[in-house]
Amino acid sequence: MAQDTLLEVDGLTVRFPSVHGPIEAVRDISFAMGREKIAIVGESGSGKSMTARAILDLIRPPGERIARSIRLDGTDLTRLSPRQMRQVRGGRITMVMQDPKYSLNPTMSVGAQLYENWLIHVGKPKRLSRAAGQKAVLEMLEAVQINDPPRVARSFPHELSGGMGQRVMIAMMLIPQPELMIADEPTSALDVTVQMEVLKLMDGLVARNGMGLLFISHDLPLVSRFCDRVLIMYRGRIVEECRADRLHEAQHPYTQGLLSCLPSYAQRGHPLATLSRDAGWEVAP
Amino acid sequence: MNKNPSSGMIEVQDLSVRYGDFVAVKGVSFSVAAGETFGLVGESGSGKSTILQALAGLADDWSGSMSVDGLALVAGARRSLAFRKHLQMVFQDPYGSLHPHQTVDQILSSPARIHGFGSIDRRIAEVMEAVGLGPQFRFRLPHQLSGGQRQRVAIARALIVEPKVLLLDEPTSALDASVQAEILNLLVTLRHERGLTYLLVTHDLSVVAYLCDRLAVMEKGSFVETQPIEALETGAFDQDYTRRLFAAAAR
C-alpha cells in the first residue's frame, strides 16, 4: 500500500483563538491512506469534523490550519492557490458534511442541483444530452434508495426528511466520481437496511474506481464491519490506529471504554457504563 | 380546550398530515401513558418526524384528533404558554433548530425566562453539566460547536423548562457511544424522578431496546405494527420490514 498512497496528512493542526487562549481542535496529527476505507472515530468534540474540513481548507477564519503538507496523490494541497483548491473541492475530493441539508442550496430543487453537478462533471466533459442528465439524476436518487425519485427531485431541501437529506448529499458527492470522498456521519439518520445499501454503493466505488473513502462515524459496530482501518481520535489527537475487524481488541482505554457503553435490551434497568476521562489518555499507549 | 383526565398522556386518533398534495402521515392512532416511553421506528421518510411536528404544533395541515395531558389540540390554534412548557421537542437536526446568532447562554436563558423560572444562572450551569457540556461552551455560538455539542445544547434547551412530555427526534444519533450513554442515563433518571413521558424517534434499535416500553413501526405514512419491547428480545414481529430491520440490527 505504501506505493499507492492517495492521501498523506503530515503535521496537521487546527486552532481557534479565544479569550482564554487558543483552542486546538486538532493537534499535530499525521496519517496516510491508500484507495481504501478509513474510519475516524472518537468522542464528540474530538476533532473529527475539523480534520475533514482542514483537508479541504474549509476552516473559517479566525480559525487557522497549520500543516507541513497534505498530499493528494502527490500534489501538496497546502501549496495550491485558492482557485486551484476550488477545483479540487467538489471534483477530486468531495465531502458529505455532517449537516447535509444546510450544504444544499435552499432555493433550488434537489433535482436541479443534482443536474447542475452532473453537467459540470459528467455532461459537459462527455458532451452528453440533457435527457441523459435527467435520467442520471433519477438513477442516482434510486441508487441511494430514495422511494419516489421524481417527487424527491422536485422537492426543495427543507422538504426532505433527515435521512433523505443525507442520501441526496451522498448522491451529489458521488456524481463527480472523486478520487477521495470524505463522509462525515453520512448515514447517522438511516436505519440499518437502507444504511447497508448506501454503504454498498460507496464500497462499489472504492472497489471499482479505486476511490478512497474517509468515513467519519461514531458507530463503532458499523465501522468495524464496513471499513478497512480505524483511526481513533481523542481531544484533537490520533491516539490509536487499528484494523477495523480488530476494533474489539483495541488497546487504548478510551477505545475500550467506548465499546463498553453501548445500550442493549440486556442493559435495561441498569445505568449504562460511562467514561471517566483521564488526562493520560491524550498520549498514545 | 377540554380536559379529559382518564386518557393517556399523549392520545393520537386517526392522524393524517399533509404537505400540500402529499400525505406524509395516513391515519395513525396511538396512546402513550404518563411515564411511559414509546418508540417510533421505521423507514427513512416514513413520517416519524412529521408526527412529532404535528404534536408540537409545527405542521398545521392535519386531521384526526390529538391530545396531550387531556388537552385537545386544535389545528392552527395558538397554544398556551403553559402547554408549550409542558411539551418540549428535541429536533432531529440541531443545526436548524438553534438560532445562529445566539450564544448557548442565550439559547438556554430565553426559554427559562419566558416560562418564569428564577435563578437562571444556576439552572443553566446545572442543565449544561447534566448533558455533559463544560462551562467553556457557555458563551459559544452554534457554529463554534461540534455536531454532538450542538445536539446536547438542543437537549438542554428542552430540559431547562422542566417539561412533562418530551418529543425526542433522533436525540443521540449525532453522539458517540460515551456521550450517548450519559444522555440515556439522564433520560432514565428524569423519568424516574419526575415521571416524564417520552415519545422517541430513532433508527437505532438498541436505543429503543434500552429505553422504550413499546414501539411502533412505520412504513410510508402508516403504522404497520405496534409491539411491546420484549419483541426486540424475541424477534416476534408481524411484518417483513420489521423482521428485516431486526435481523440486520442483530448482526
Ligand SMILES: Nc1ncnc2c1ncn2[C@@H]1O[C@H](COP(=O)(O)OP(=O)(O)OP(=O)(O)O)[C@@H](O)[C@H]1O
Ligand atoms: N469556531 C470554533 N471556535 C472554537 N472552537 C471550535 C470552533 N469550531 C469547533 N470548535 C471546537 O473544536 C472541537 C472539535 O470539533 P469537531 O467539530 O471537529 O468535533 P467532532 O469530533 O466532529 O465532534 P462531533 O462528533 O460532536 O461532531 C470541539 O470541541 C469544538 O467545540
Ligand SMILES: Nc1ncnc2c1ncn2[C@@H]1O[C@H](COP(=O)(O)OP(=O)(O)OP(=O)(O)O)[C@@H](O)[C@H]1O
Ligand atoms: N415541509 C415539507 N414539505 C413537503 N414534504 C415534506 C416536508 N417535510 C417532510 N416532507 C415529506 O414527508 C415525508 C415524511 O417526512 P418525515 O420527515 O416525517 O420522515 P421521517 O420518517 O422522519 O424520515 P427520517 O428518518 O429520514 O428523518 C417525506 O417523504 C418528506 O419528503
Ligand SMILES: [Mg+2]
Ligand atoms: Mg463532527
Ligand SMILES: [Mg+2]
Ligand atoms: Mg425524521
